[in-house]
Amino acid sequence: MIRQKGFTLLEMMLALFIFSMLSMLAYQILSGALKTNDRTQATLQRINALQRTMSMMERDILQIVPRVPRGAGQSWYQDDNGFALTTQSRPNTWGNCCTPEIQRVSWQLREGSLHRLVQKAVDVPLESEPLDATLLDNVEEMTLRFYQQGWKTEPDPQQTLPAGIEVTLVLKDTGTINRKFVLPAAWPAYQETALEGESAGEQAQTESITADQAASSPDEDQPMPDGGSE
DSSP: OOOOOOOHHHHHHHHHHHHHHHHHHHHHHHHHHHHHHHHHHHHHHHHHHHHHHHHHHHHHHHHOOOOOOTOOOSOOOEEEEEEEEEEEEEEETTOOOOOOOEEEEEEEEEETTEEEEEEESSSTTTOOOOOEEEEOSSSSEEEEEEEEESSSSHHHHHHHSSSSEEEEEEEETTEEEEEEEEGGGOHHHHHHHHHHHHHHHHHHHHHHHHHHHHHOOOTTSSOOOOOOOO
């Protein structure tokens, strides 16, 4: 008699059990890797959004100009929900490059989202719609401080632009983000450039006056004209 060889029912059940355990383990590893990747991508997107927001805010603040819009009392405006300023639309190295284009920029906190609104011109009608861009969400609070012979919660309108501006954002997921921006007027290089410009202007003015005086004064060595008397 020929005996047939094969797997018993117990061996088949044991093999199926091992295969199911390995499949479940592989699924858990794959699922964990996908969730980790999703969390990593979300964190990277959040960091990129925060860096982009801080970079744009830094550019607006560092390129601020004391240009007062038509009908407004001062160039800087702020309330509980944000602030507005007049800034340059392109970099300008300490005012020595060229005449920059200026625009009106507002930063506003609306329903947990930080918006940047841009008016292409400073003096625009009230009904004009600005360009609105949502840069950051999950923002609970935004506070400002200004350095004018000490930190203040509001800028002094009787003084020039502050030497520094501190912006604090309270985020739901990240916590508190604090950035201090030093305005160009407080940079030593800016002050040296301004002083050099003033000195050069004063020297040029002095040389011009000296040349005019030399041209208008009579020369003592020249002979008197005919018919004249000393």
